[in-house]
Amino acid sequence: MKTVYPFGGGAPLDDPRAKDKTIVGGKGANLAEMADIGLPVPPGFTITTEECVRYLEHGGEFPESLKAAVSDAIGHIERSVGKTFGDPADPLLVSVRSGARVSMPGMMDTVLNLGLNDETVQGLAAVSGDPRFAWDSYRRFIQMYSDVVLGLDHGLFEEALEIAKEDKGLYSDTEMEADDWQALVAEYRKIAEDELGRPFPQDVHEQLWGAIRAVFDSWDSDRAKVYRRLNDIPSGWGTAVNVQAMVFGNMGDTSATGVAFTRDPATGERAYYGEWLVNAQGEDVVAGIRTPQYLTKAARERANAKPLAMEEAMPEAYAELARVFDLLEAHYRDMQDIEFTVERGKLWMLQTRSGKRTAKAALKMAVDMAGEGLIDEQTAILRVDPMALDQLLHPTLDPEAHRDVLTTGLPASPGAASGKIVLDADTAEQWVARGEKVILVRVETSPEDIHGMHAAQGILTARGGMTSHAAVVARGMGRCCVSGASAVSIDMKSRTLRIGNRDMAEGDVLTLDGSTGQVMAGEVATIEPELVGDFGTLMEWADRHRRMKVRTNAETPDDCRMAVQFGAEGIGLCRTEHMFFDARRISAVRQMILAEDERGRRKALALLLPEQRSDFAEIFRVMSGLPCTIRLLDPPLHEFLPHEDADFEELAEATGYGADHLKRRAGELHEFNPMLGHRGCRLGITYPEIYEMQARAIFEAACDVAAEGGEAPIPEVMIPLVASRRELELLRALVDRTAQDVFAEKGRTLDYLVGTMIELPRAALMAGEIAEEARFFSFGTNDLTQTTLGVSRDDAGRFLSAYVERGIFPRDPFVSLDIDGVGQLVRLAAERGRATRPDIKLGICGEHGGDPASIVFCEEVGLDYVSASPYRVPIARLAAAQAAL
Ligand code: PEP
Numbered sequence: 001m002k003t004v005y006p007f008g009g010g011a012p013l014d015d016p017r018a019k020d021k022t023i024v025g026g027k028g029a030n031l032a033e034m035a036d037i038g039l040p041v042p043p044g045f046t047i048t049t050e051e052c053v054r055y056l057e058h059g060g061e062f063p064e065s066l067k068a069a070v071s072d073a074i075g076h077i078e079r080s081v082g083k084t085f086g087d088p089a090d091p092l093l094v095s096v097r098s099g100a101r102v103s104m105p106g107m108m109d110t111v112l113n114l115g116l117n118d119e120t121v122q123g124l125a126a127v128s129g130d131p132r133f134a135w136d137s138y139r140r141f142i143q144m145y146s147d148v149v150l151g152l153d154h155g156l157f158e159e160a161l162e163i164a165k166e167d168k169g170l171y172s173d174t175e176m177e178a179d180d181w182q183a184l185v186a187e188y189r190k191i192a193e194d195e196l197g198r199p200f201p202q203d204v205h206e207q208l209w210g211a212i213r214a215v216f217d218s219w220d221s222d223r224a225k226v227y228r229r230l231n232d233i234p235s236g237w238g239t240a241v242n243v244q245a246m247v248f249g250n251m252g253d254t255s256a257t258g259v260a261f262t263r264d265p266a267t268g269e270r271a272y273y274g275e276w277l278v279n280a281q282g283e284d285v286v287a288g289i290r291t292p293q294y295l296t297k298a299a300r301e302r303a304n305a306k307p308l309a310m311e312e313a314m315p316e317a318y319a320e321l322a323r324v325f326d327l328l329e330a331h332y333r334d335m336q337d338i339e340f341t342v343e344r345g346k347l348w349m350l351q352t353r354s355g356k357r358t359a360k361a362a363l364k365m366a367v368d369m370a371g372e373g374l375i376d377e378q379t380a381i382l383r384v385d386p387m388a389l390d391q392l393l394h395p396t397l398d399p400e401a402h403r404d405v406l407t408t409g410l411p412a413s414p415g416a417a418s419g420k421i422v423l424d425a426d427t428a429e430q431w432v433a434r435g436e437k438v439i440l441v442r443v444e445t446s447p448e449d450i451h452g453m454h455a456a457q458g459i460l461t462a463r464g465g466m467t468s469h470a471a472v473v474a475r476g477m478g479r480c481c482v483s484g485a486s487a488v489s490i491d492m493k494s495r496t497l498r499i500g501n502r503d504m505a506e507g508d509v510l511t512l513d514g515s516t517g518q519v520m521a522g523e524v525a526t527i528e529p530e531l532v533g534d535f536g537t538l539m540e541w542a543d544r545h546r547r548m549k550v551r552t553n554a555e556t557p558d559d560c561r562m563a564v565q566f567g568a569e570g571i572g573l574c575r576t577e578h579m580f581f582d583a584r585r586i587s588a589v590r591q592m593i594l595a596e597d598e599r600g601r602r603k604a605l606a607l608l609l610p611e612q613r614s615d616f617a618e619i620f621r622v623m624s625g626l627p628c629t630i631r632l633l634d635p636p637l638h639e640f641l642p643h644e645d646a647d648f649e650e651l652a653e654a655t656g657y658g659a660d661h662l663k664r665r666a667g668e669l670h671e672f673n674p675m676l677g678h679r680g681c682r683l684g685i686t687y688p689e690i691y692e693m694q695a696r697a698i699f700e701a702a703c704d705v706a707a708e709g710g711e712a713p714i715p716e717v718m719i720p721l722v723a724s725r726r727e728l729e730l731l732r733a734l735v736d737r738t739a740q741d742v743f744a745e746k747g748r749t750l751d752y753l754v755g756t757m758i759e760l761p762r763a764a765l766m767a768g769e770i771a772e773e774a775r776f777f778s779f780g781t782n783d784l785t786q787t788t789l790g791v792s793r794d795d796a797g798r799f800l801s802a803y804v805e806r807g808i809f810p811r812d813p814f815v816s817l818d819i820d821g822v823g824q825l826v827r828l829a830a831e832r833g834r835a836t837r838p839d840i841k842l843g844i845c846g847e848h849g850g851d852p853a854s855i856v857f858c859e860e861v862g863l864d865y866v867s868a869s870p871y872r873v874p875i876a877r878l879a880a881a882q883a884a885l
Pocket residue numbers: 573575634759779780781782783784845846847
């Protein structure tokens with residue numbers, strides 16, 4: 001198996017591994033692909049991800065075979081460009097870049113100009129006829145290599161550069177002359193030597209292997225690990241290394257470098273979008289050191305900016321670039337994120353990949369591209385990450401609300417966010433952990449800030465363009481971001497900042513509008529999202545392609561209405577206990593619990609009956625004609641017990657018992673392990689009058705709503721925490737008897753079902769028998785996970801993250817179903833239930849019903865529906881469609 005794959009310069013690409021992302025990484029695969037379709041790609045080679053994994057497993061050793069293969073591949077580049085690596089007269093220079101299967105901001109990014117030393121820099125100066133360019137390239141190389149490969153503090157070099165400029169009275173880098181750069185190189189080499197205790201490496205092969213080692217090592221850097229954890233990327237993938245002949249964007253005013261998207265990654269609009277810089281190298285654009293310029297004339301005019309757009313300044317190279325954009329979109333059938341360089345008027349492609357985008361842009365592009373015939377409806381459905389819809393379902397700033405605008409930066413990632421200012425990533429994480437909402441404000445962000453960006457509601461940076469690190473990462477995470485707000489200055493010592501002409505401090509509240517770039521003082525009001533347009537279209541397509549129904553977990557009429565707007569097709573779980581916590585009702589609930597006997601309980605229940613009946617009636621009106629699964633009382637009674645003396649006094653007054661008597665009774669009800677105690681159907685078995693009241697409220701409400709002439713609801717009465725057939729047999733009989741009584745009283749009969757939750761391992765194992773009594777099963781995977789793993793859902797937070805970090809669970813099993821373990825029980829119960837009752841209705845109502853990965857599993861097992869909280873309903877609709885495709 002080959003370990004190194006050359007590309008460009010006519011290298012053969014018939015081996016499928018040469019274009020396989022899993023082998024050569026995303027960047028390598030796309031470089032090979034671009035070369036293959038005839039685009040101008042500087043020649044290079046890729047070392048496989050397999051070699052990275054082997055290197056890390058073997059304690060950082062390079063095998064001889066790899067050394068030989070790299071040497072051959074360098075020969076390929078040398079022959080293609082007619083230069084020799086390390087040749088003092090006319091040196092080949094290369095870039096070295098990491099490239100995993102998916103792009104990962106946590107890893108080593110790029111070393112440019114590798115192959116320069118004290119001798120080759122002279123050759124480069126002579127051959128290019130441009131000593132300034134040669135020395136500028138050399139100082140860049142020392143600075144970058146020292147930073148990313150040797151691990152030296154890049155601040156030392158920046159400081160030296162600032163001092164050099166100050167000494168000469170210069171303002172910008174472009175004013176530096178060849179001699180200035182040469183002097184700075186001497187300074188840089190001295191810094192490196194002082195820090196390292198040995199000279200900066202002059203041997204070009206040592207430089208190359210140092211960079212390769214740094215790329216491999218960066219796979220296991222802390223930053224990369226954080227990113228992998230946040231994005232569910234397996235640690236066993238490894239990264240490839242791309243080594244490529246340099247082309248130079250810093251060879252004077254006919255040279256340039258830039259990054260571009262074939263469509264607008266923030267809005268999805270069909271317009272080329274990007275930034276470029278004349279006489280610069282790639283890192284200048286993304287690092288936010290110089291402010292990049294617009295690519296197109298239209299964008300420049302819209303922003304009212306002065307410096308010419310590339311379209312105007314370099315019309316020929318731009319026309320070639322536009323042709324490449326179209327070719328790439330047609331080839332990949334997706335929006336591309338591109339890096340390019342123009343060297344003395346000639347365009348070179350350095351990278352293409354499918355571009356990160358906001359949820360709004362993803363939606364628009366999917367719908368547009370299907371309309372353009374570039375992709376089909378199914379592909380459009382698969383293009384949008386269901387979880388990203390979350391960004392669209394949440395409120396945006398109210399256009400009518402007052403805005404105290406402090407400054408306007410670049411609208412880097414849309415959405416609205418308010419929160420307290422924090423000035424570094426660790427503080428962001430700490431404040432969020434204690435329940436605050438924060439806005440992370442930085443001069444610019446780097447991969448070390450990822451955890452803080454993740455924790456924050458929004459990100460504001462003083463420097464950087466639309467393609468800066470902050471912008472790209474924020475769009476990927478769906479965080480609102482305003483970048484390049486140059487009116488922001490930060491003083492880290494006093495932890496204060498100035499925005500426009502306002503002085504502020506860490507902890508002050510700020511609002512960001514990522515769609516306009518506005519930065520506002522205080523909190524600004526928001527409005528609900530719109531669910532029409534592209535969103536409506538894609539949802540319609542999703543609905544056409546999904547098999548499973550999507551219901552909601554809701555117990556208030558408002559939540560039900562919201563869920564119906566989001567497309568819910570019924571209620572999958574109405575937790576009736578939530579209706580009991582209301583201040584007015586809790587006293588009656590407590591009277592019921594603390595009653596000495598059935599008569600006392602019935603007295604209290606009589607107070608609750610009309611309340612429950614009106615709750616259900618309102619829900620049934622909203623859910624007209626749709627199935628409504630209503631679960632009878634489930635939680636341990638313990639949860640309702642009074643704690644405060646005042647509560648006991650109040651109860652004493654209502655019941656006529658003394659407060660001491662009530663306290664003694666409460667003590668009797670105390671449980672050591674309430675989650676495994678007197679809860680669920682055990683309540684119905686011991687106090688049948690509670691379930692009888694609830695069943696009566698359900699049927700009376702259903703009859704009343706039917707009598708109003710509306711479409712009758714279809715109640716599905718659900719018994720929780722069943723472990724055996726007999727429990728359900730007794731309780732089903734109670735519900736049926738109550739239904740018959742109510743129907744007789746009301747003079748009408750309605751369809752209804754009685755079923756159960758499967759949330760105990762025994763219930764799953766005995767599902768065949770239980771199905772004799774159940775018309776439906778709803779998998780309560782919250783409890784089923786808790787009881788199968790023996791992990792308390794309420795206490796897991798303390799240790800579960802350590803379990804996920806150590807790879808014991810791939811993800812939090814209360815968020816994403818433990819398919820290997822708990823999944824077996826779900827599958828088995830579904831099979832056994834169906835064997836007994838082929839038309840048994842199967843659904844899921846644990847939190848997993850709104851998790852896309854778990855939804856894929858539900859489709860596989862053949863459940864009839866998933867049920868999720870209202871905001872998750874659209875996510876579930878899309879995920880169910882994707883699962884079915
Ligand atoms: C469950 O256990 O999965 C469930 C839906 O019920 P609850 O979360 O109310 O226990």
